[in-house]
Amino acid sequence: MPNNEKEISSFMKCLFAGSIEREMVFPHPQMDKEEAESLKLILESLRQFAADNIDAGEIDRNQEIPAEVIAGLAELGLLGMSIPETYGGYGFSATAYNRVFEEIAGIDASIATTFGGHQSIGLKALLLFGTEEQKKRFLPKLASGEWLAGFALTEPGAGSDAACIKTTAVKDEGSGDYILNGNKIWITNGGIAHYFTVFAKTMVGDAEKISAFAVTRDMEGFASGRKEEKLGIRGSSTTELTFDNVRIPAENLIGPLGKGFKVAMEVLNSGRLGLAAGCIGGIKRLTEMSVDYAKNRKQFNTPIAKFEMIEEKISDMIIDTYVLESMVYLTTALIDRGDIDYSVESAICKVYASEAVWRTASEAMQIAGGIGYSPEYPYERALRDARINLIFEGTNEVLRSFIALAGMQEHGEYLKEVGKALQSPLSQLGVLTDFAFSRIRRTVATERLEDVDAGLRQEVGKFEEYARELNIAVEKVLTKHKKDIINQGFILERLANMAIDLYAMAAVISRLDTALKEYGKEKVSRELQIGKAFCEIAWRRIRRNRRQVEHNSDPLHKSIAENAYESEGYDFDLIS
Amino acid sequence: MSVDILVVAEQRDGVLNRATLEAVVAGQGLSKDLGLDLSVLVLGKNIGDLANDLCVGVKEVLIAEHEKVGDYTADGYCAAIKQIVAKEAPKYILFSHTYMVRDYSSKLAAALNRQLVSDCVGYKMDGESPVFVRQIFQGKIDADFTFSGDGANLVSFQVGAFNADNLDSGTSGEVRDAGVAFDEIEVRTKVLDIFEGVKQEVDLSKAERIVSVGRGIKKPENMDLMNELAAVLDAELAASRPVCDDGWLPLDRQVGSSGQTVTPSLYLAVGISGAIQHIVGMKNSGTIVAINKDPHAPIFDIADYGVVGDLFEVVPALIAAVKEIR
Amino acid sequence: MKIIVCMKQVPVQDSLLKITDDNTWVHEDELNWEINESDNYAMEAALRLKEEHGGEVVLLSMGPDRVKESIKQGLAKGVERALHINNEDFTTRDPFINAKLLAAAIKQESPDLVLTGLQADDTGFGQTGPILAEYLGLPHTSIVMEIEKSNGGIKVKRELEGGWFQSVELPLPALLSIQSGSNQLRYATIKGIMMAKKKEIKSLTLADLGLAEDEVDDSNSSLNFNRIFIPEKTKKAEIFEGDPKEIAAKLADKLKNEAKVF
Incomplete structure (x- = not known):
């Protein structure tokens, strides 16, 4: 892969390198008023269509989406949302497209997958790399839905x-x-x-x-x-x-x-946001179901909603949804800005979203109790539908490696002996984009996050502290392992986890700051609770991961695994 | 000769709509509470016998007989009644809130430069004045209305709000011609024909027990379970409008404002939420039982017994329990 | 054919309603709004007639600023333009006054056909159509399920009670009140939504309608909307909850021995 000398902005890569590029994430993006209005109408129409025509349970049972449903969605115009108007589409922004995708996924996961396969990735290559002639030849029929x-x-x-x-x-x-x-x-x-x-x-x-x-x-x-x-x-x-x-x-x-290869990686890079947005839709649906069930189900003469262990699960669902919305629609706005490297952010969204929806589906089933286990209710289908998200469009293990390695790549360059050596294994990793080898453009190198509402002071403090810790950790592991860092999976995982939580914190703080400045503390009080609760979880988690970079029992775990390979499984039956 | 309270009767082909009697009962109530006389107006063609029948319990019956009101049209009825009002100056004009009345009563009020309070569930006395009560937000909230100013006050009562059986047949009046100048009346609409949507195979109004099915059964395949319940209770099967609209049961099994009105001794509503359009068709049933998983479903407001639960669990259990106890 | 459709924006069905302290109405701030159900069917009927016979469909709506959202939905479905009587300053609930305002706007348009929904899901008066017909001097009929053009004007199929129907012919111009469920409602497509952005929503003031403030004052009407309240439940149902088998046994017993229905 040739080294691209152009400088590209990337929030997370700068963060790894020790600087907070405030401008990229503040203020939290707001949709253009006109597009927001149109979007509202489209979502309304989609919901109406779905209520009348889509039976998710039946689609799952028959393992088929009725042709009339695809045709109906095509007629609404949904198959051409991201295709430019000149080719028969509607030229939606990434934010608008993904918001509609979120809605579709909340309605039915199979339909969302079909849609995503068509629009998020299937025809994406034409949009990004196609010639004028190719676009004219293929896009109009893909926009109308005549072709998938x-x-x-x-x-x-x-x-x-x-x-x-x-x-x-x-x-x-x-x-x-x-x-x-x-x-x-x-x-x-x-x-x-x-x-x-x-x-x-x-x-x-x-x-x-x-x-x-x-x-x-x-x-x-x-x-x-x-x-x-x-x-x-x-x-x-x-x-x-x-x-x-x-x-x-x-x-x-x-x-x-x-x-x-570059074409493939570029396509997957933006397609990943669709998956993340889709997971939001799924989590919202599960949350609604869980809240409704918990309020109505009585045991020990009390609605189970009142039991703290249930409240904890509901709270987690709400927090995950808020965090994901903050991250995903921040990232789609980065895509819409044009010349920004969002590869790491996009991977972060995918990892968090897929694990959140799997977690939520499991907890929703737990809240539902026995009936959750029965196919008469939608919980087991939600669980089955959710699982694939951790696997496809880049397994979460590969994506975590990517987040860490791409994140610290420039620092590696700075350490000279490491940087060049990273290129080869990185490209073999197979999930990189052209941006991976660009120099990161930095505006003002700053370690502070300035001009945030006073109500978030504590959260900002923690963010700054742990952003610094990420930078320090990167320096340490590169100095210690040099190019062998590529094989330090345990460490890469921890660095990636730190990065994920930091991006999430930044997105949430940005969203709250923007809301506080516009609406004032009283109107935003409930959201503030969510943000504070999340940041607390996040920084504690980051701290744990940071400690484990240096203080861990990795060698033991490695050895245990290798022994297991040797003995083909568990070799210590207590009672044989 | 003065007309104080005027009830407008409804008929088709000389056959009285039973709801008219409910309006007469309401009229009798107001008559007593306000110390006013009660009259009835009937319009149509060949309605002489009907006019005589209507004399029961009222001071007099006004008859307006002519081709131009042979078939109901808004133009015909409004113009005729407007003339009568100008002559007789009634204080109240009462109707039963039928489809026909919905079509012309407010037009009549507008023509008289007065107002109509429609679909009232009843009235109460506030000292010497009546307060009319109607429902808004699809039955969730009640609203009080009173009239002011001079001129006729128009009121229509919800079908079933008053019970025709309560008609006081004590007195009996006379029939007189309303004296409408029909040549002055222009009717712009033309009635072409009247037809039955679906041939009626079952007359639900004669059923002793009814099991009624709503959207809650989710799909037509589940109708077998309902058939079984109906069989074990020796009941007829009926349904709310959405079920018939979707074709899961034929139209002649529909109960509600656009279907049949029924009064069985047992009405078992399964998976029916209780929208107002359905309730008006069955609320005078003897014993009303509702099975619904939504504890806030309006059907529970008019039920005698209510089961809050999943009908797919309750109905099979009920079938077994009834079999055992019978 | 020029068709005017009267559209009212009502609180979303099954909204949680809270009555104001003075018992005159419900709190509107927290509500979500939608197009009144039968008005939606009226709009659908109008669009189909236009598609078949040519012409234009004009949406007429009265309400505060928030009504524009519902108007845009109508424009997105294919309505050509809209008229908005903005009543932020003079809300009235009297159906006769409301009809007076609508009539003033309609008169300026001289339509061939006026369509209204059968009744509003909030107040449920069901009177706007017939009153409008009187004020506009138009022949009318209601509870209409189907409309077709005929030599004498239009021929409609209307619903009667008990599963009966009636065919009626009216000359144009005329007014019809449309029943819900009469057609399959269309969905606004993205194309329609994009095109709606360019369509006109004309704002009408009292002055535009040639009406004075006291003409639209509720307190002058002969019908007084006194107070609203949650009805007391006179009937108290005996509620069963819990294990289906137990419930079933209890209920069967009650039905046999208490209610004696079998």
């Missing part, structure tokens, strides 16, 4: 390690076409999409590099397999794709030859 789109990267041997895909696109020197051979698995919309962005290995000179291609179902040699049976999001079509000497015209190459 899919994103085809994953293969049997290439999941997290996306760089080692084996599908090939060999150039036929005579015609200039590429001949595609190979197969892909776990492709969302595999059975129903007409258009796919497919990634294949191509020869660039003597090197094998990945390129991206536009492939359509009507090409000879293209086939989609049977629908995979899944634990959750069962209504969405997930299939294998096979390419048997599929002839692709040269005009279907998306982006420069050999730059397909």
Whole structure:
């Protein structure tokens, strides 16, 4: 990967490097008034349509989304939200698009997955890298919903390690076409999409590099397999794709030859926000259900809502929702600003959101008690639908490694001997973007977060303190491990966790500060409670992770695991 | 000859709408409370016999017989009644709040430059003046209304607010011609035909026991369970409007303001919330039982026995319990 | 065909209502609002007629500033333009005064057809349509389910009690009150919402309508809206809760031995 000399702004990378770029996160973004009005109307229409036409339970049971539902949503215009108006879409901002996506996910996870597969990632490559001709050729029908789109990267041997895909696109020197051979698995919309962005290995000179291609179902040699049976999001079509000497015209190459990996990573980078926004929708729904149940269910002559252990769970749900909204819609605003590196922030949102919705689904089932376990109620479906989010669009383990490594990459550069060495393993990590190797643009190097409402003084103090701790920890681990830092998974996990909580704190403090300045303390009092409760949890967690960077029993855990590999499991049956 | 309280009767093809008698009962009440006389007005064609029947319990019956009011039209009724009001100067004009009355009563009030309080659930006396009570926000809140100024006060009463059985048949009046100049009346709308939406297979008004089904049963496949409950209770199956609108049960099983009005000795409402349009069709039933998982469902306000619970658990248990006890 | 649809914005159904201290109305600040249900069906009927016969649909609504939101929903569904009588300064609940205001606005437009919903979900008077017909001197009918053009004007199917229906013909111009459930309501599409941004919402003042302040003063009416209150429940239901089997046994027993219904 070539080193990009352009300077790019990134809030989290600056934070890792010891400076707080206040301007990027303050004030908390507000939607343009006109767009907000339109958005309200769209959400209203969507809710009405859903109430009349969408039965999530049935979709799950039949493992199918009725064609009329997709057609209805297409007619509303939802399949073209993020496509520019010139190509038949509506040119929504990332914030507006993701807010609608949040709503869809709260209604049904399978529909959200289908949508996301189409719009968040499937056709994204065309938007980001397509030529004018390609956009004109494909986007209008994708906007109207006449065609659906899919994103085809994953293969049997290439999941997290996306760089080692084996599908090939060999150039036929005579015609200039590429001949595609190979197969892909776990492709969302595999059975129903007409258009796919497919990634294949191509020869660039003597090197094998990945390129991206536009492939359509009507090409000879293209086939989609049977629908995979899944634990959750069962209504969405997930299939294998096979390419048997599929002839692709040269005009279907998306982006420069050999730059397909970058295309993939860019697409996934922004697609990740959709997943996070979708999780918010799911959590809101679960919270509503849980509150309703707890208030009405009586045991020991009391509504269970009054029991503290239940209150704790409800409080957690509310806090998670508030934090996620603060983070996700801050990040979408960063995307809308244009020239900002949001790769780390986007990964942070995905990790927090996926784990939060899984946690919430489990606790919602716990509150519901026995009935939660029965398919007559939506709890078990929520649990099944939620689980995939920790796995796809980058497993949370890989994303945590990325957050930590990308975050400290520039500091590594500064330490000279480390920086360059990081490049190679980082690119192998397979989740990076072009921004990864840019220099970070810093305005004024500041360790203070200035001009925040007095009511948040304590929280700001903790944020500054632990932002400093992150920077110190990075310095220490790089000095100690140098390029071997790439293999220090325990440490990377802790640094990533610190980063996640710091970004969350920044987002929440920003949101509250903006609200306090606009509405005053009284109107914002309930939100203030949530923010303070979260920041308390967050800084304590950051402190624990920070301590464990140096004080831990990692060697023991490593050894235990390695012994387990050797003995193929647990070897200490107490009673045999 | 003065008309104090005038009840406007409703008929179709010479057959009286029973709701008229409820309005007469209301009129009798007001008549007693205010010390006023009670008259009835009937408009239509070939209504001579009907006019005679209406003489029971009132001072007199005014009859306005003509082609132009043979079929009901707003133009015809309003113009005719307006003439009568100019001549007779009644203090109160009462109606039963039927579909027909909804169509013309407020137009009539506007034409008289007076006002109408509609769909009243009753009235109470505040000293010498009546206070009329009607419901707003779909039955959740009551509102008091009083009249002021000179001229006729128009009131329509909710169907079922008064009981036709309470008609005091003590006195009996005479029929006289209302003296409407029909040639002055222009009717702009034309009634083309009247038809039944669906052939009635079952006459719910004759059922002794009814099991009624609402949206709470979630899907038509669950109707079998309701059929079983109806069978074990030896009852007819009925439904609220949404269930019939969705085609889960035929229209002739619909109970409510646009369906049938029923008065069985047992009305068991399953998964019905109790919207006003349904309640008016069954609230005079003998024993009302409601099963609903929402403790705030309005149906519980008119029930004798209420079960707050999941109907999918309660109904099977009830079927078993009834089988055992019968 | 020029069709005017009267639309009222009402509190969302099933809102939690709190009566004011003076018992005259409910607290409005915390409420969410929506288009009155039967008015929505009236609008749908109007849009379908326009689509079939050409012309324009104009939305007329009276209310404070918040009504604009509901008006925009109408514009998003395909209504061409809207008229807004802003009554921030003179709220009235008298249906006759309200009709007077609406009539003044309608007269200026000379429509072929005026559609209203059957009744408002809040006050539930159901009178606006017929009163408007009187003030505008238009033939009218109500509880309309279907509308079609005919040689003599329009022919409608209206609902009667007990599952009966009636066909009525009226000359144009005319006024119709539309029943809920008469059509499948359309959803505002993103395209419609975007186009709505450019559509006109004309604000009408009392002066624009040619009315004086005392003409729209509630205290001059002959019907007085005295007070509102939560009704006392005269009937007290015996409520069963808990284990289904136990409930069922108790209930069956009560029905047999107490109510004696079988």
